[in-house]
Amino acid sequence: MQRFENKVAFVTGAAHGIGRATVLRLAAEGALVGAADIDAEGTAAVVAEAGSSVVALNCDITSTASVEAAVAATVERFGRLDVLANVAGHNLALEGTDEQWGRQYDFTFVGATRCIEASLPHLLESRGSVVLVGSISGEVALGTAPYAAAKAALANLVRNLATDHGPKGVRFNVVAPATVATDRFIGKEALLEELKAIYPLGRVGTGEDVAAAIAFLASDDASWITGITLPVEGGLTTGPGHVLNLL
Numbered sequence: 001m002q003r004f005e006n007k008v009a010f011v012t013g014a015a016h017g018i019g020r021a022t023v024l025r026l027a028a029e030g031a032l033v034g035a036a037d038i039d040a041e042g043t044a045a046v047v048a049e050a051g052s053s054v055v056a057l058n059c060d061i062t063s064t065a066s067v068e069a070a071v072a073a074t075v076e077r078f079g080r081l082d083v084l085a086n087v088a089g090h091n092l093a094l095e096g097t098d099e100q101w102g103r104q105y106d107f108t109f110v111g112a113t114r115c116i117e118a119s120l121p122h123l124l125e126s127r128g129s130v131v132l133v134g135s136i137s138g139e140v141a142l143g144t145a146p147y148a149a150a151k152a153a154l155a156n157l158v159r160n161l162a163t164d165h166g167p168k169g170v171r172f173n174v175v176a177p178a179t180v181a182t183d184r185f186i187g188k189e190a191l192l193e194e195l196k197a198i199y200p201l202g203r204v205g206t207g208e209d210v211a212a213a214i215a216f217l218a219s220d221d222a223s224w225i226t227g228i229t230l231p232v233e234g235g236l237t238t239g240p241g242h243v244l245n246l247l
């Protein structure tokens with residue numbers, strides 16, 4: 001499938017995990033990709049794997065100037081922008097002081113709006129698409145309230161932006177993953193093994209599982225889908241029946 005032939009994507013969090021898998025998936029489907037991350041060594045490794053269709057960009061989504069420069073560099077290099085995938089993010093493991101709520105919100109929510117602001121003029125030209133990575137913890141209570149609440153705000157953001165910009169041809173969606181075995185679980189393999197039991201599909205997710213959902217929403221296959229939050233969660237939130245059956 002070459003759904004992204006002649007299309008250009010900008011992906012944050014591109015050096016590892018879901019972001020890395022997204023860069024490789026989009027490139028494999030024909031996209032030219034600006035791979036943005038704070039980890040320059042990591043993005044260089046992704047370019048080494050993907051080849052010249054991917055350019056590595058230093059970018060910190062907590063800095064407006066940094067995001068603007070990275071989006072501009074993508075457009076300068078490849079001439080247009082069709083897809084924004086904002087993947088960068090993590091739980092800052094905060095407890096809930098004013099400063100900590102603000103820091104998590106700035107990273108998770110304002111980080112996404114920074115990427116959208118910088119990309120939108122180009123996406124309006126190309127009638128492009130935005131996919132933000134949220135979390136299933138933004139949909140149901142799984143703990144870590146500052147992170148979860150900031151992720152939850154993305155669902156409302158895309159509903160509003162989808163309404164504002166739908167008539168101009170730009171789509172906005174969120175994917176909400178549950179447990180995905182990425183670098184953040186290095187050293188916690190026993191926990192991943194235990195977590196399998198709470199998933200009806202019997203396993204935790206992979207970066208590729210989420211990248212496939214991002215690619216779908218970013219592609220013309222989803223051309224009549226906007227403003228949604230798509231759970232990518234192995235059935236975790238279907239209900240407690242699966243776990244009760246184990247007892």
Ligand SMILES: NC(=O)c1ccc[n+]([C@@H]2O[C@H](COP(=O)([O-])OP(=O)(O)OC[C@H]3O[C@@H](n4cnc5c(N)ncnc54)[C@H](O)[C@@H]3O)[C@@H](O)[C@H]2O)c1
Nearest residue numbers: 013015016017018038060061088089135177179180182183
């Ligand atoms: N792994 C999971 O279980 C899981 C579950 C739900 C949601 N998510 C979400 O998926 C996204 C990716 O998670 P992952 O597991 O692939 O993480 P990861 O830690 O494997 O990769 C995150 C990437 O983001 C980069 N990054 C960190 N801060 C950045 C910044 N300020 N600017 C630019 N890049 C930055 C890191 O260098 C890294 O390459 C995150 O938004 C996360 O909240 C992950």
